[in-house]
Amino acid sequence: MKIEDKIETFNSLIKRRGFIWGPSPEIYGGLSGFYSYGPAGMALKNNILSIFRRELRYFGFGEVECPTIMPEIVWKASGHLERFIDPILKCSKCANLLRADKFLQEMFPDRMIDGMSYEKMEQLILDNKISCPKCDTLFGKIEEYNLMLKTQVGAGNTVYMRPETATTTYLLFNRLDQDARKQYPIRVFQYGKAYRNEISPRQHVLRMRAFDQFELQFFISKEQEMQFEDYEDIKDAVLPLLDWKMQDDNLSEPKMTSLHEAISNGTLKKPAFAYCMYLGYYLTKILGFTEDSIRFRQHSPNERAHYADDAWDLEIETNQFGWVEICGIHDRTDYDLKCHGKFANENFEIAMGSDPKNKEIPQILEIAFGPDRIIYTLLETLFEVEEIKTKTKVDQRIVLKLGLELAPNTVAVFPLKKNEERIKTLAKNIHKKLIENRINSFYDEKGAIGKLYRRQDELGTPFCITVDFQSLEDETVTIRYRDSMNQERINIPEISDFLKKKINQ
RNA sequence: GCGCUCUUAGUAUAGUGGUUAGAAUCUCGGGUUUCCAACCCGAGGAGCCGGGUUCGAUCCCCGGAGGGCGCACCA
Structure with a gap:
């Protein structure tokens, strides 16, 4: 038996040997975007999690766990309600779907569409007789597409499934501040499920509607960001960096760059953020990803999330799906705590230095892993079909070169x-x-x-x-x-x- | 969500408007075997779901679900 197609072989392996099954529930035909882990997959996931937990203990992190459901006010404050609900235009004839704001911005490059109310956008469409670019049918009302899953608690309280764990961690801020006795930076992480109502989930477990997140948070002062003690220990570490200027020049290969070099040439602004990059790299490497399958890709300014001042994706090169993000490193600034402080009417200004009068809202640096993506990319990159010679013939074998601590x-x-x-x-x-x-x-x-x-x-x-x-x-x-x-x-x-x-x- | 396309044992597949849906691999039982998917015997397991056409549908038609590709979406 000659094994012809490596990707086919791999895809059947993860089903056959009990790593990942789905879409679930399979016996009812499946619901797109939902997968289950079999015994081997779950053993692997647990092994990854215990390595992460062990290492993070070493790096001084504590762990928290929060509810996956939160009231509307939380997402109003975090900005997700606004940002995760997209205005869309649906063609009544050909059912073509368009992002209303992006489409209008293209049509009217000179006008400021961002922040415009739905009524005004509709008026703009009406006044200019805007029609579907595919079939020329006139557009009507703007509809909403909500990327957050909405449900009800009790007697009709509207609540949302969290679209990220990070926000729920931030809600614990004043507790954490007490708990850590104001010893900044506070380091804490959360592992758990997050939910996003993707329009069309694809690419197996890489884009699910219910998925795991493993997110690390630093609560840190502005001063510490620039003078970060632990940075000194790791500043010579060399990481594969692909900043957005390189991408603008159509480069896709990262450049091995030491962190102090990146800081001194301005690629990275803050030593504490550089430390986060290091930590993301360290946790990835320890799982056994090969060096040449990893790169850090910086987001261009207009690709960044609403909360981010700087953002890098840690990506893994796969056969089947190209470069896949398994970890995002974000400088979220004081955006989140500022918003929640305002909405919850809490004072999150803390004296983090020696001067008790010098108070500020902590900055947040985040390292966000997607364990499902780690598992998929790890299996795919460590999977091999090898030629072997036996006494009588040349044969093939399928082998997963998982690390000793990871194997089921x-x-x-x-x-x-x-x-x-x-x-x-x-x-x-x-x-x-x-x-x-x-x-x-x-x-x-x-x-x-x-x-x-x-x-x-x-x-x-x-x-x-x-x-x-x-x-x-x-x-x-x-x-x-x-x-x-x-x-x-x-x-x-x-x-x-x-x-x-x-x-x- | 749209367009194209596909969906048959656990996996990857063949074939058919009409007896019992075929082979591989797999799994189980037995035999054999002194180190790399060997072999022998026996057994097990399948046409995504719903509707229609038909005497009869796994096959043809319609709808749904799911997958792949393209578009859109992916804070």
Whole structure:
């Protein structure tokens, strides 16, 4: 069997081996934009999350969790209600759909459309007899498309599913300020679901309507942004940067740039923001993404979100979908706290320095990961179809080169022969010992030894242990390495320690 | 959301207006096998949903859902 199309093979692998299924619910035909994780996918996700949590502890972050539903006032204050509801023009004849404001801006480049009321836009359309560019039918009323999912709580209270976790974190600000005893910068992150009513979700889990976010926040003073202690430790780090000027020159390859170089030539303005870039890069690299598949792409000023002063996407190059954003690093300034302070009638001005009289609203720097995108891009970039030579033929194998801590199974244990009771019993006992040592071991005996190895290759299991006849004599087994397919013999009582040592290397 | 196109076992597919929808792989049971998807025996599993035309529809028609591509959308 020759494996022809790598992308097809990959797409079927993630279904076949229980990584990602959908659109869910499959037995009812599916709802576009919603996917489920199978056991392997969920194991991978949990492994990623525990690495992130462990590392963020090291970087001084605390974790919070907030409700996914928030009242209307929150989104009015954050600006999402205004920005996430788009005015659209729908052609009554050909059903062509257009963003009303963008379309009108194109028609009337000299007029200020942004901020114009719907009535005024409609008047403009009427006065100038604006018609559908496709079929020339006259446009009528402006309709709304709401990118936020709306529902009701209690007796008709209109509420919204959060379109990002970040805003819900900001609502805890005065609690966090107390909790951290005003030791700025405050570092906190939140992991959880966010919801967006995409018009047409596509590209598998890359654009879902319900998706995970893992968002880190710095609450920081303006002074600290420019004189950031931790920056000194990492300023020599070299990152693949593609700023918007390079993009304007039609470049797509990033330039390896050290952070202090980026700061001194003005590509990056704030050392604290540079530190965020580093942190995003660090967390990405630690998952095993290869260096040449990563780049930071800066948003051009008109691409930026309503709250952002500077924004960079950390992107991964995939076969199927090109460069995919897995993380966004945003300088949100004091925008969010200013808005919420105003709407909630709270005073968020804090004395963050030594002078208690010098109060200011903290700045916010954000590092926002999309775990679903991490999982998809990680699987896709680490997936390989390899040629291998056996004694008799040249064969192929499918292998996921997942990091040792990420693989759903750390080790699999097999009996070389399934109908030899003594070998089977010993293999089962070894598996049991590993499980008791809380090592993620998997026992399998269904199939010839080669098939057992290949099955684990597909799941990314880094180690396989095989019990053979010699094991019965001298208390040793073979351990087979996923990437090299090499084997060596090790002592049975030392397996757990051997694996733990390998993992912590 | 629009246009084009597609939808058959877990996966990837073949074929057909009419007996029991075929092969691969897969899964399970058994045999064989002393290290890389071997082999043998046996078994299991499928035409997206709803309506119409027809004596009869998986196949033709209509509608819906979902996927792919293009447009639009993607703070």
